[in-house]
Amino acid sequence: MVEKAALKGIKILEIGDQLTQFAGKLLADMGAEVIKVEPKEGLPSRSIGPFYKDTPDKNGSLYFWNYNTSKKSITLQIETKEGQENIIQLLNDADVILEGNKPGLMKEWGLDYDSLSKKFPTLVYCSITPFGQEGPWSQYQSSDIAQLALGGIMAVTGYDDIPDAPPIAPTGGQSYHLAGYFAAMGIVSALLYRDLKNQGQFIDISVHDCVTVSTEMSLPYWIYQREHVIRQTGRHALPNRSVRWNLKCKDDKYILVLNTYLDTKRWKSLVSWLSSYQLEEDLADERYVDDKYRAQRMEHVTDVLERFCIHFDSEYIYHTAQSIGLPWAPVRAPEDMIHDKHLSEDRNVFASVHHPELNESFTYPGAPYKFHETPWDISKRPPLLGEHNEEYSINLKTSNLSN
Incomplete structure (x- = not known):
C-alpha cells in the first residue's frame, strides 16, 4: 500500500454487494482498509461471469475481480446473534459502515445507524438502496436497467435514424456506478466533517436519485420550457433535431x-x-x-x-x-482503449495486478483520478472468499467463520 495514500488509516466495513461494491473499490484503492463481509457461501456477485478460463468458481469471477480490488474478505452469518456481535466487535476500531441491504433489514439485526451511533458516535454510516430509506417506493425491487428507465436516461438515449426505434439502456451498470461515485464522495465528506466536529452521520444514498440528477438537459428543458427532448443517434437529446455527428471512415470506424x-x-x-x-x-x-x-x-x-x-x-x-x-x-471499441498509447503509456490508466495463487498478472482499469501527494494504488488483487478470516480471528468468534 502506498505510504501516503489519501485514506490510509480509515477502516470500512462493506456489508453489501452490487450496490456497494464500486464505492468500496474507490475507497479501498485510495488506501482505506475495506473489509467485505460475506455470507458463508459468498456474495451473489461471485457467481456472475465471465470467469477465469471460463470455469465457474467463487474466486474466479472477472466481474467480482473488477469491483473488489484492494479489499479484504471475511465470512460470517450476519443474520445470527453471533454474527451481529462480530460486526459490533469490528466496529471498535472502524470508521465507516457501507451497506446496501433492503431498508429496515439492518435495523432488524440491531445494526442500523440509530442503534450503533449510541455506542459509536463518530461512526460514518452510508446506506445505498434502490429508492432510499423512506417513501412509498422504499421497498420496491430494482435492477440497473429498471433504474435507467425510471431515472430518465433511457428516455433520452437511442436513435433518430431508425424508424420506431425504442429507448436504449446504456450498458455496464451505469446506475450503480453513479451511486458508487456519489457514495464515495459522501463518505469522504462525512469523514472530513467528523475530523472537524468529532461527530459521525448517516448518509442515505438512493440510486434513483443519483440517476435522476444525471440526465443532462432533459429535466431543465422540461422545468423551464415544458419541452421534451428527442432521442438522437450518438448526439445530445434536444427539443429540436440536430445535424448528425457520426460519420463513417475508410476503416469502417x-x-x-x-x-x-x-x-x-x-x-x-x-x-x-x-x-x-x-x-x-x-x-x-x-x-x-x-x-x-x-x-x-x-x-x-x-x-x-x-x-x-x-x-x-x-x-x-x-x-x-x-x-x-x-x-x-x-468512436472506439474496448480494445482500442487498451492499445491507446496516450492511456497506456503517457497516463498509465491501466494497472497490472498480480494474483499470486494463479501466478499470473492481469490488466485492470486504473486510477480514475491522479493525486500527486496522496496517490491512488491497487494494493492487492480481489480477495478470495473468507481469505482474511484468520487475520481477524482475534476479534471474531472463529466458530462463525469459514473459508
Whole structure:
C-alpha cells in the first residue's frame, strides 16, 4: 500500500454487494482498509461471469475481480446473534459502515445507524438502496436497467435514424456506478466533517436519485420550457433535431464530427484541410464563413464532411482535426482503449495486478483520478472468499467463520 495514500488509516466495513461494491473499490484503492463481509457461501456477485478460463468458481469471477480490488474478505452469518456481535466487535476500531441491504433489514439485526451511533458516535454510516430509506417506493425491487428507465436516461438515449426505434439502456451498470461515485464522495465528506466536529452521520444514498440528477438537459428543458427532448443517434437529446455527428471512415470506424464551436479560424482551417485533397466542394465559398449562413446549410456541410471522411482512416481524421482545434473524436471499441498509447503509456490508466495463487498478472482499469501527494494504488488483487478470516480471528468468534 502506498505510504501516503489519501485514506490510509480509515477502516470500512462493506456489508453489501452490487450496490456497494464500486464505492468500496474507490475507497479501498485510495488506501482505506475495506473489509467485505460475506455470507458463508459468498456474495451473489461471485457467481456472475465471465470467469477465469471460463470455469465457474467463487474466486474466479472477472466481474467480482473488477469491483473488489484492494479489499479484504471475511465470512460470517450476519443474520445470527453471533454474527451481529462480530460486526459490533469490528466496529471498535472502524470508521465507516457501507451497506446496501433492503431498508429496515439492518435495523432488524440491531445494526442500523440509530442503534450503533449510541455506542459509536463518530461512526460514518452510508446506506445505498434502490429508492432510499423512506417513501412509498422504499421497498420496491430494482435492477440497473429498471433504474435507467425510471431515472430518465433511457428516455433520452437511442436513435433518430431508425424508424420506431425504442429507448436504449446504456450498458455496464451505469446506475450503480453513479451511486458508487456519489457514495464515495459522501463518505469522504462525512469523514472530513467528523475530523472537524468529532461527530459521525448517516448518509442515505438512493440510486434513483443519483440517476435522476444525471440526465443532462432533459429535466431543465422540461422545468423551464415544458419541452421534451428527442432521442438522437450518438448526439445530445434536444427539443429540436440536430445535424448528425457520426460519420463513417475508410476503416469502417466512425468519427464523431462535432459541428459546433466552429468560429472563423476553425472553419477556415477545416476548409483548408479539405481543399488540400480537393474535397471541399462548395465550402470554400466565403459565404460559409458567416455562422448564420452556415447554420442554415449544416446538413449540406455534413454531407460534404461525410464524403471527405470516407477517404481516410478514423485515426488520421481524429489527430488531424484535433491539430487544427476541432473537437472531433473516434468512436472506439474496448480494445482500442487498451492499445491507446496516450492511456497506456503517457497516463498509465491501466494497472497490472498480480494474483499470486494463479501466478499470473492481469490488466485492470486504473486510477480514475491522479493525486500527486496522496496517490491512488491497487494494493492487492480481489480477495478470495473468507481469505482474511484468520487475520481477524482475534476479534471474531472463529466458530462463525469459514473459508
